[in-house]
Amino acid sequence: MSISSRDPHALAEAMLAGDRVALARLITVIENRTADTAALMAKVFQRCGHAFTIGITGPPGAGKSTITSALIGHCRARGLSVGVVAIDPSSPFSGGSVLGDRIRMQKHFLDEGVFIRSLSTRGSHGGLARAGRDIARLMDASGKDVVIIETVGVGQTELDIMEVADTVVVVLVPESGDTVQVMKAGLLEIADVFVVNKADREGATRMRTELEMMLALKSSEESDGWKTPVLLTKASAGEGTEQVLDACMAHCEYRKTHTQRSAALRLRAEVFEICEEEIMRRLRRATSRDSVQATLAAVADGAKDPYSAALEILGDRGRLTDILSSGEEK
Amino acid sequence: MSISSRDPHALAEAMLAGDRVALARLITVIENRTADTAALMAKVFQRCGHAFTIGITGPPGAGKSTITSALIGHCRARGLSVGVVAIDPSSPFSGGSVLGDRIRMQKHFLDEGVFIRSLSTRGSHGGLARAGRDIARLMDASGKDVVIIETVGVGQTELDIMEVADTVVVVLVPESGDTVQVMKAGLLEIADVFVVNKADREGATRMRTELEMMLALKSSEESDGWKTPVLLTKASAGEGTEQVLDACMAHCEYRKTHTQRSAALRLRAEVFEICEEEIMRRLRRATSRDSVQATLAAVADGAKDPYSAALEILGDRGRLTDILSSGEEK
Numbered sequence: 001m002s003i004s005s006r007d008p009h010a011l012a013e014a015m016l017a018g019d020r021v022a023l024a025r026l027i028t029v030i031e032n033r034t035a036d037t038a039a040l041m042a043k044v045f046q047r048c049g050h051a052f053t054i055g056i057t058g059p060p061g062a063g064k065s066t067i068t069s070a071l072i073g074h075c076r077a078r079g080l081s082v083g084v085v086a087i088d089p090s091s092p093f094s095g096g097s098v099l100g101d102r103i104r105m106q107k108h109f110l111d112e113g114v115f116i117r118s119l120s121t122r123g124s125h126g127g128l129a130r131a132g133r134d135i136a137r138l139m140d141a142s143g144k145d146v147v148i149i150e151t152v153g154v155g156q157t158e159l160d161i162m163e164v165a166d167t168v169v170v171v172l173v174p175e176s177g178d179t180v181q182v183m184k185a186g187l188l189e190i191a192d193v194f195v196v197n198k199a200d201r202e203g204a205t206r207m208r209t210e211l212e213m214m215l216a217l218k219s220s221e222e223s224d225g226w227k228t229p230v231l232l233t234k235a236s237a238g239e240g241t242e243q244v245l246d247a248c249m250a251h252c253e254y255r256k257t258h259t260q261r262s263a264a265l266r267l268r269a270e271v272f273e274i275c276e277e278e279i280m281r282r283l284r285r286a287t288s289r290d291s292v293q294a295t296l297a298a299v300a301d302g303a304k305d306p307y308s309a310a311l312e313i314l315g316d317r318g319r320l321t322d323i324l325s326s327g328e329e330k
Numbered sequence: 331m332s333i334s335s336r337d338p339h340a341l342a343e344a345m346l347a348g349d350r351v352a353l354a355r356l357i358t359v360i361e362n363r364t365a366d367t368a369a370l371m372a373k374v375f376q377r378c379g380h381a382f383t384i385g386i387t388g389p390p391g392a393g394k395s396t397i398t399s400a401l402i403g404h405c406r407a408r409g410l411s412v413g414v415v416a417i418d419p420s421s422p423f424s425g426g427s428v429l430g431d432r433i434r435m436q437k438h439f440l441d442e443g444v445f446i447r448s449l450s451t452r453g454s455h456g457g458l459a460r461a462g463r464d465i466a467r468l469m470d471a472s473g474k475d476v477v478i479i480e481t482v483g484v485g486q487t488e489l490d491i492m493e494v495a496d497t498v499v500v501v502l503v504p505e506s507g508d509t510v511q512v513m514k515a516g517l518l519e520i521a522d523v524f525v526v527n528k529a530d531r532e533g534a535t536r537m538r539t540e541l542e543m544m545l546a547l548k549s550s551e552e553s554d555g556w557k558t559p560v561l562l563t564k565a566s567a568g569e570g571t572e573q574v575l576d577a578c579m580a581h582c583e584y585r586k587t588h589t590q591r592s593a594a595l596r597l598r599a600e601v602f603e604i605c606e607e608e609i610m611r612r613l614r615r616a617t618s619r620d621s622v623q624a625t626l627a628a629v630a631d632g633a634k635d636p637y638s639a640a641l642e643i644l645g646d647r648g649r650l651t652d653i654l655s656s657g658e659e660k
Contacts, residue, residue: 038644042637264630271629272617274640276610279654283602283609292601299601300594307372310604314368321651324609 008036012043015142020115023142027117030134033127035281038274041134044141051083051140052252055165056150057158057190062171063197063235068150070241071248072108075146081113083139083147087132087161115139129160130277136164162190163266167251169193169244172211174203188214191228193247199232199240208232226254279324286323338366342373345472350445353472357447360464363457365611368604371464374471381413381470382582385495386480387488387520392501393527393565398480400571401578402438405476411443413469413477417462417491445469459490460607466494492520493596497581499523499574502541504533518544521558523577529562529570538562556584609654616653 008029014022030037054071056064068084075082108114119132132149139147149165151158162168170191172182175198182188194215196207211230229247233240286292295312298304304312313319338359344352360367384401386394398414405412438444449462462479469477479495481488492498500521502512505528512518524545526537541560559577563570616622625642628634634642643649 038637038641042635042641045635045637264632267632267636268626268630270636271626271639271643272613274637275643276613278640278644279609279613280606283606287602296598296601300598302594305372305375306597306600307368307375307604309601310608311368311372313601313605314608317651320654321647324650324654 008034008040009043012040015138016044016047018143020112023115023138024117026138027135030138031119031131033131033277033281035278037134038278041137044134044138047141048137049140051144051147052248053136053140053147053149053164053166054248055162055168056148056171057162057168057187058171058195059173060152061175062173063233064150064152064171066235067169067171067195067197067233067241067244068148069108070235070238071148071245072114074242074245076108076111076113080145081143082108082115083136083142083144084114084116085132085135085139085147085149086116086118087128087149087151087158115142115144127277130273132161133164159186159190166255167192167248169195169248171195171197172207173198174201174207182211182214188218192226192251193244194228194230195233195240195244196230197233197235199234204232225258226251282324289323291319291322338364338370339373342370345468346374346377348473350442353445353468354447357465357468360468361449361461363461363607363611365608367464368608371467374464374468377471378467379470381474381477382578383466383470383477383479383494383496384578385492385498386478386501387492387498387517388501388525389503390482391505392503393563394480394482394501396565397499397501397525397527397563397571397574398478399438400565400568401478401575402444404572404575406438406441406443410475411473412438412445413466413472413474414444414446415462415465415469415477415479416446416448417458417479417481417488445472445474457607460603462491463494489516489520496585497522497578499525499578501525501527502537503528504531504537512541512544518548522556522581523574524558524560525563525570525574526560527563527565529564534562555588556581612654619653621649621652 008026011022011026011029015026026040030040056068056071058064065086068086072082072084108116117135119128119135132151136147136149149161151161168190170182170187170193172194174196194211196204196211198204208230215228215230231240231243231247233244235241287296292313295304295309299306299309313323338356341352341356341359345356356370360370386398386401388394395416398416402412402414438446447465449458449465462481466477466479479491481491498520500512500517500523502524504526524541526534526541528534538560545558545560561570561573561577563574565571617626622643625634625639629636629639643653
């Protein structure tokens with residue numbers, strides 16, 4: 001059976017045929033960022049495009065997981081299957097709450113129409129953003145109707161991951177800081193839907209008014225006809241979350257009738273990201289090559305500084321080709 | 331005069347001769363991560379090794395800047411010149427406090443024996459860690475006795491930057507979360523000195539006891555003879571900060587009599603980091619090359635998926651070498 005196969009390409013075939021276990025295993029393979037990743041994703045990419053991908057981001061503690069959990073419920077009630085990628089670039093000081101978040105989604109774990117996967121890869125830097133996107137695409141290709149990507153925090157990794165989303169929901173709470181910080185964080189640019197959660201707290205309506213004012217200042221050309229809504233929710237009590245899904249669906253419809261110039265540019269940019277990741281993988285493997293051993297030994301001995309050593313390797317066309325041209329392990 | 335020169339190598343000469351303006355300009359050059367970076371740093375590296383480098387890290391709001399400011403004062407009172415690199419990987423929701431931090435250090439700005447530089451480079455990822463290290467080395471080479479690297483937060487970028495420090499001070503407050511999170515964050519491994527700041531708050535002594543217990547559990551082999559102290563401070567009132575500097579100096583002395591096996595390994599690892607950064611720079615520039623234009627156009631048109639396009643570029647030995655082997659702009 002292909003399910004028990006260790007060959008990732010066989011797993012991909014099984015996954016594309018709707019096998020749930022194969023999807024789970026393939027996610028693990030993709031998460032590990034092996035030499036096979038790009039070839040596997042090239043196969044998967046052809047089958048992408050069915051799912052509507054929603055990105056959910058915002059500062060820690062804003063209630064993103066509670067909203068995600070509510071959106072899963074609303075999607076299921078509408079007969080839509082859902083894939084969730086929950087990404088935690090592990091800010092170590094939010095560790096506790098993340099566990100709580102996952103527990104909050106627990107009620108959906110036994111639902112066959114829901115597939116939830118958490119990614120928490122300390123120290124993988126850019127790799128995490130790429131893994132997150134790839135796994136969202138795996139879920140798309142596996143036939144999920146809606147894919148939700150939820151991130152913890154609003155750092156660069158999260159913004160990078162959001163590029164794969166069709167619709168980006170930014171969740172804030174009155175305590176998130178003032179709206180100037182929202183602007184500084186670049187959230188005004190990426191949000192298709194704003195949610196002010198914990199709307200019963202002081203400052204919620206003021207935050208909504210400020211956000212609406214800032215959104216009005218964005219030139220109509222820039223906003224391209226879409227009027228970013230600012231919704232109030234009290235997700236823990238289930239209030240207002242149905243409207244969040246409605247707003248996402250409305251944005252999904254809007255996208256269909258408006259050309260997405262930026263999408264082509266983003267795919268172009270991805271070519272280099274994929275090259276980057278693979279080149280870095282080859283470079284890290286190069287420590288074992290004879291052609292760099294002597295240089296590294298000189299650095300370890302203190303006979304050469306690391307900058308001169310790097311320049312030596314970079315300046316030697318033959319050596320560089322040797323290091324970078326092969327994807328196979330040696 | 332070399333000060334007005336735009337040639338970075340002339341700037342480096344002037345900086346090494348003690349020119350303060352040249353140092354400021356060279357920092358900007360290095361911050362910009364141009365093709366010249368590695369060659370400049372190779373020149374600078376030869377003159378490094380005089381300064382004692384202290385890294386200060388910990389979660390936002392722990393009082394790192396207040397402690398840094400106090401340490402500057404204590405160093406100056408002991409006749410030591412100080413360079414400070416304050417690094418803010420711009421978590422957008424800490425924007426306000428960072429500005430406040432810099433203001434707190436303001437009293438040292440007119441002191442000729444103190445050189446303070448903030449780095450805040452949104453979206454530069456790994457580049458920020460490398461820039462931070464390089465600038466700490468510039469300050470070392472410029473003749474500063476003590477270089478302090480202060481980071482906001484405890485993410486991977488900050489941990490990477492800390493590798494250049496001789497002594498790492500981890501600042502916590504009773505509110506930082508429990509000590510299990512300290513362990514999860516890898517802070518137990520990197521801390522040479524622990525500081526529990528805001529020691530008048532509830533839980534400070536309990537936090538100290540817990541940290542001491544965890545430190546005692548580390549095998550004596552691992553700790554290599556150094557007993558990591560846990561100090562209580564109330565930095566805003568100037569209480570206990572002199573002892574922090576004393577502990578750093580004690581660790582500095584300890585290092586002199588103990589072989590630093592890890593230092594050689596770190597320098598070796600840096601060779602690849604420097605290669606990585608330069609290769610990425612060359613790759614990003616490659617968008618304009620004829621050899622990749624057709625591939626990118628196919629992706630933008632939707633005729634090719636980005637994964638297949640990347641594999642095409644990576645699989646063509648000649649094209650890859652063409653893209654990556656030259657450092658010159660074309």
